[in-house]
Amino acid sequence: MSEVQPVGMPKWGLSMTKGQINDWIVEVGDELAVGDDVVEIETEKINGVLESPVSGVVRRRLAEKGSWVPVGGLLAVVADPSVPEEEIDRFVEEFQASFTAEEEDEESAEAGPESVEVGGRVIRFVSQGDAGDPVVLLHGFGGDLGNWLFTVPALAERHRVHALDLPGHGGSSKDVTPGDLDSLARTLLGFLAVRGIERAHLVGHSMGGLVAMAAALRDPGRVASLALVASAGFGAEMNGGYLDGFVRAGSRRELTPVLRLLFADPDAVTRQLVDDVLKYKRLDGVDAALRLLAGELFPAGTQRHVLVDEAARLGLPTLVVWGDQDQVIPPSHASRAPAHARVEVIGGAGHSPHIERANDVNRLLESFLSGATTRGDGSR
Template sequence: MNEAIKTVVMPKWGLSMSSGKITDWLAGVGDEVADGDELADIDTDKIAGTLESADAGILRAIVAKAGEDVPVGATIALIAPAEVAEDEIEQAAEQAREEIESGAVEEVTGPMTGAVEVGGRTISYATLGTGEETVVLVHGYGGDKNSWLFVQEPLSATRTVHALDLPGHGESTKDVGDGSLETLATTVRGFLDALGIERAHLVGHSLGGAVVTAVAATEPARVASLTLVAPAGFGEQVNAEYLRGFAAATSRRELKPHLTQLFADPQQVTRQLADDLMKFKRLDGVDQVLNTLLGTLLDGDRPGIDAVPELTRVRAPLAVVWGRADRVLPPDNAEQLAARTAVSYIDGAGHMVHMEQPNAVVRAVESVAGTPEG
């Protein structure tokens, strides 16, 4: 195939994804597209996401139609400059179509998983990319490394990107000790030590935002940049009812109303998402973990974390992203951060900005981390 023809493939957004459904094409044949332009909306078994172009040129062919389930790694469209002959495009599109229909699609390697011992606990993580610079993604309360599925892949094009499970979460040891911010921050510092990471771009969501802020305050030489996504520890507002309800829920029926508060679009709360979280909540030790962390997150009905003193000691470039429809940590909380940096308020996003509008998070990270060559 002509090297000028660039393929757009079904991405692997997460460890368990084997296929995706194209729900809508946002660009049409003949459209000029740039690197980062939105091409298609894709639905997975977890949540819907938007696929961005990794190349610049003209969208010359759409191989997979809207409404079609396509295996991960399959070519779904072709991008090429105008000078590439139409017969070459047709031949490449025909071949891609045959591969989809026959199932002869080259397997795409997803994140590589691993585990390290930190402070007597096993910390699980997933890694994508092999770039010289390193990004570490830290999730929030009740989350795990897979919550970054739409962010980790695009960042890994030019960097090594680790998403870790904090203690008590995901596949890490179900023990958080005293559950303090310092315990969690010590875990992240220990993770960097265990992997031999001398310097990293840290990205944290919600509770993870407070955690990486604490790390950046105490290890300034090791933090190249800091990106906070709806972080805890700033402002006076917190949805204590959500946090307690999430911790207390014992069935999918009880859990789902609380999960809908995480997203601007309640339809994002799929049965699979709720089932996965209930499986996590039923694991031995998780109930104690969640209730211990409530003691860190809440002081009565008020926030229990104040990360502002730590932020005053942070010297790394800072980016902040907040969903305008956040009902867990309202965007008014960002006022304390606005004095330090411009805050990106994202329409169409609730608390889970990195799942609903992941491209906004990627852009925020790039704004302070730069865009190294691959």
């Protein structure tokens, strides 16, 4: 480790090219440990907090609040107090002179979304990571693979990670007929078969957690573990107003307050996020798909399928994560987790803790997945 160390703008998601400094959490002179919060960053998609990749004393902050910095650009310099100011100056000068903003090259293009045909439907997905046990990430109702923009790169350091768009969502086929849970589970298992994945760790958020449990019940030999984030399927209760509002919303004014229900901090919802969701909702076939799925899975604003007890009998390693301020599915549902499950309720997080408290959730997922693999539950 060099004496002078950079803290750069991270890359959260395949499409991120820059980030804006919302607010600094540390001051010059503060002592940092690896993992300490450094700065709040806003991307075109969502807000996040950068954790320090290094330890030492903050000697310089190179970006002002409100400024935009390209991915990889210098945000701060960390060094031991004994390092002379002249050496810090030289490090910053050399870094800035040699830095070039990231451009989309062949390698990054290859890492972009792909599509496969599963059961007559096109399913869009993205894969990262060259080694390790396969992990499949499943988004919630109305979401897409982009909801895992903070999760994919973190898990891809040790795993082969696949995030996919479920039928009716993102870039996948919008025909979801018959729209029931079994058809979603069969699509997931079909995706594993088409991609040659014999056994995978399934990580599901909200509706995605329900689909993960259904797939495990249908073919438990294909599932190494379950990580369920604010998952459906733990009880009948839910915020039916959120679901109805999401399906009906056709304007920024209507959609913004609905999306804010996903987070403890409503400011996490950016204008770009609202615009992206509106753009998706206006695609041909989306309205019919959402209405069919909502009617089949969540009739009259309740959860039709409560699978947690049945899934518990499979004995799979299970992680349950909830935000204590979830306004969509009651955080009290975490108490219904299997007796053998690891349960974590995250303070200051809403229905999307994997976005709002991404660093905490990523640590939980990595610890859990490492343990499941150690126990021999992560065969490929």
